[in-house]
Amino acid sequence: MQTLDLKLIGRGKVRDIYEYDARHLVFVTSNRVSAFDVVLPTPIPNKGATLNSLTRFWMNKFTPLCGNHIADGDHSGFAREFAASLSATEPGQVEVVKRAEMLQVECVVRGFITGSGWKDYKKSGSVCGHRLPEGLEHCAQFPEPLFTPATKAETGHDENIDFARMCDIVGLEMGTKLRDLSLEIYSKGRDFARERGILIADTKFEFGVIDGELCLCDEVLTPDSSRFWPADEYQPGRDQRSFDKQIVRNYLETLAWDKTPPGPELPQEIVQKTAAAYKEISDKLTV
Numbered sequence: 396m397q398t399l400d401l402k403l404i405g406r407g408k409v410r411d412i413y414e415y416d417a418r419h420l421v422f423v424t425s426n427r428v429s430a431f432d433v434v435l436p437t438p439i440p441n442k443g444a445t446l447n448s449l450t451r452f453w454m455n456k457f458t459p460l461c462g463n464h465i466a467d468g469d470h471s472g473f474a475r476e477f478a479a480s481l482s483a484t485e486p487g488q489v490e491v492v493k494r495a496e497m498l499q500v501e502c503v504v505r506g507f508i509t510g511s512g513w514k515d516y517k518k519s520g521s522v523c524g525h526r527l528p529e530g531l532e533h534c535a536q537f538p539e540p541l542f543t544p545a546t547k548a549e550t551g552h553d554e555n556i557d558f559a560r561m562c563d564i565v566g567l568e569m570g571t572k573l574r575d576l577s578l579e580i581y582s583k584g585r586d587f588a589r590e591r592g593i594l595i596a597d598t599k600f601e602f603g604v605i606d607g608e609l610c611l612c613d614e615v616l617t618p619d620s621s622r623f624w625p626a627d628e629y630q631p632g633r634d635q636r637s638f639d640k641q642i643v644r645n646y647l648e649t650l651a652w653d654k655t656p657p658g659p660e661l662p663q664e665i666v667q668k669t670a671a672a673y674k675e676i677s678d679k680l681t682v
């Protein structure tokens with residue numbers, strides 16, 4: 396029987412990571428929200444549990460394409476006890492995962508032109524080195540999804556890299572595998588979400604190696620790792636209303652804040668809207 400006195404070995408922007416045993420970790424997915432890579436002081440109720448259940452949902456769906464880090468067996472009893480031993484934590488926030496050797500790249504896939512991709516395109520006509528046709532409108536769908544990897548920066552912002560640089564980091568064979576798999580998983584997820592009225596504009600995957608096998612790790616197609624847009628309101632040529640963290644980002648853009656820590660408190664209205672958005676996304680995709 397595992398004691399509940401586990402060692403905290405890492406604290407990411409969103410997840411607290413504990414050592415379960417030599418081969419497993421416990422992720423406690425907090426209700427923290429980060430924007431522009433800064434963790435804000437105001438939590439979003441239920442966010443952590445929603446991220447965990449969505450990630451599980453997608454990881455299960457994608458098992459024919461790729462293994463994942465979810466630990467074998469039923470750990471719900473442990474999750475209940477461990478949550479109770481922490482303050483303000485629900486069992487749904489606790490996930491036991493297999494420890495992976497993480498690949499030091501972020502596998503970003505973009506289906507629509509927005510965010511930094513749009514800024515890139517306006518300046519250079521390209522997105523992360525992919526030359527694109529002229530005259531694309533803001534938020535237009537790319538003819539084909541683009542794979543635009545980034546480094547996993549220890550601190551600060553991740554840096555976009557081209558495919559060749561990525562292969563310098565992980566090797567050509569692994570780089571090719573990561574690219575093809577990322578595009579395949581994104582496309583399957585995009586088609587599934589589309590039928591439920593959601594456009595997945597872009598997303599980020601993280602992969603790791605577990606017992607020599609390439610596995611999907613971290614979080615998958617969640618509002619934290621992706622941009623989700625309501626399909627029935629979609630119209631290229633303007634910003635899209637967003638189900639997800641964009642609510643927080645848009646609010647922050649109205650402030651004079653310079654996007655360095657500490658981040659500002661969020662007003663209750665933004666907290667409620669964001670919590671509702673996370674729930675709406677999750678219900679639409681999984682219920």
Ligand SMILES: Nc1ncnc2c1ncn2[C@@H]1O[C@H](COP(=O)(O)OP(=O)(O)OP(=O)(O)O)[C@@H](O)[C@H]1O
Pocket residue numbers: 406407408409410411412420464492493494495496497547548549601603612613614
């Ligand atoms: N199965 C796994 N084994 C080991 N590490 C993992 C596994 N799955 C995810 N990770 C790592 O655990 C961390 C998750 O924490 P969190 O999402 O809060 O981090 P983050 O702030 O996004 O950090 P980073 O900037 O490093 O991605 C990430 O660094 C991720 O790469």
Ligand SMILES: [Mg+2]
Pocket residue numbers: 407409613
């Ligand atoms: Mg993360």
